[in-house]
Amino acid sequence: MAFSPSALLALPFSPARLRSYLLRLPLFTRAVLLIIVALWAMELQTVWNIVKWGALIPDEMNLGTMYRLNTYPVIHSGFFHVLLNILALTPLLERFETEHGTLTAVALFVGPLSTFPGGIYTLIEKFILHMNTAVVGASVWVFLLLASEAIRTFRANPYLQLGPIKIPTWTSPLIASFVVAVLVSHTSFLGHICAIFIGYLLGLGYLKVFVPPEKVIRWIEGKLNLLGRLPHYVSVDQKKHGRYGLLPTTSTEPAVAMSNYIGSSQRLGP
Template identity: 50%
Template sequence: MAQSSWQVSPARIRSYLNRIPLATRLLVLSIFFISILGQRLPSLRDWGCLLPAETNLATLNRLSTYPFFHLSLIHLVLNLLALTPLLTNFESENGTIVTLVLFTGPFCLIPGLIYTGLTLLTHLSTNAAVCGSSIWIFLLLSSTAYATYRTNPYFVIPITSPSLHFPTWASPLLAALLIWIFIPGTSLLGHLCGCAVGYGWGSGVLKFLGPPERPLRWIEGKLNLLGRLPHYVSVDQKIYGRYGVLPSMGGSDEDVEAGTSRFRGTGPSGQRLGP
């Protein structure tokens, strides 16, 4: 009898894990170990969570550490299961260096600043700490949804007659609302802040946040990162592809710049971010 298609074999799991690129591995492992450590040391988690009422010049670390802490093991596991494939796709499209720069810098800082500013201005839950990597999940979902919207503006919900056409770009907002309704303690505002940055990135408005490609290509070539680092993804996907090209097959610098190379590679009480 044939094996059911829904069953996942250990070989498939190993194959998927082997395909996870470098930056995704580093970020996922950092989130896992920091969250476990934070659950063992509540004072560390209090230090790292985003608490608008206590965010000042002396505690600016909160704006960059909150995605790495989680309130419980199930909170951590569910977020990592959702984040890993999204982050893998992002890194495969943008490269390892860009992914590390963005997710340890602007993609922490900007949603955190928006959340803190809105919370302080509206006096909404200023004493409620938030933490969790789901702010990145909604950021990536929104970026993907906006890109999908350009080719597929609507998806059909066949529960009414006539069928309801829902805008593709708005699907992360619907997901954030449903999670807020059905999962107690989640932060709707935090998820919406992640969505806002994701739409900005997906639309190209925030593309300037990424480091310029020319110096990154120079660094990659100078340090031979494609050859030295397993699972490394080149910054220039249009020329190098998923795993880059062999040095003997590359074109000249002018060809690289023009994109014409002939050879291409194949604790604290409060709100949590996420379920």
């Protein structure tokens, strides 16, 4: 039987649709994916141990190694680890940047959305559990964004109905983290829980104090002409759902499919 291009386009996940989706990815999302892939490629050489350099290792945290709070989400251990996390992170990060703008995404992910989960994990691991388990992986962002989405979904649809059982929708990231911990080896359950906690704070609006004022963002964008100079840049006036922290609480959007966004954080060590 002859194969036709129209048959390919009819597939649920056609290459044409995938290419179209990738071409529409906003700037910060593209940059994060590029950094993740580039760092993974650098791991193939044996001169410099990228994972050891950038992993979040509690006992090695000091003023000179605070950079680890920003490097651990973009470093991965192995091809499948990086692949799963890219597949999980891309739609969530793309949606966040499209809704809130590129500069806001940069400010939050370089700042509190990386450092807060990592800092909490380090404190608990080192001073409460007295352990030194290193972690890497973008699933810290996956579960953080999933938790934020769960809060927004909870406002519109408080429960998931499974027969006679009603499950609060805000608990879905916690259930997902437990399932991942059971099914996927070498994952950091504690790391995922720290990310979910920060994601809940994000969804509830408690982190909006860290969001740059819209007036400042608009001034920077105009002064540097970012929209004209940077392809795929999302300006403050292009956002789809308004200012972060003032999102509608009665959204009718369907819940985000859990199976599309579950990744893993790689644990290094016992």
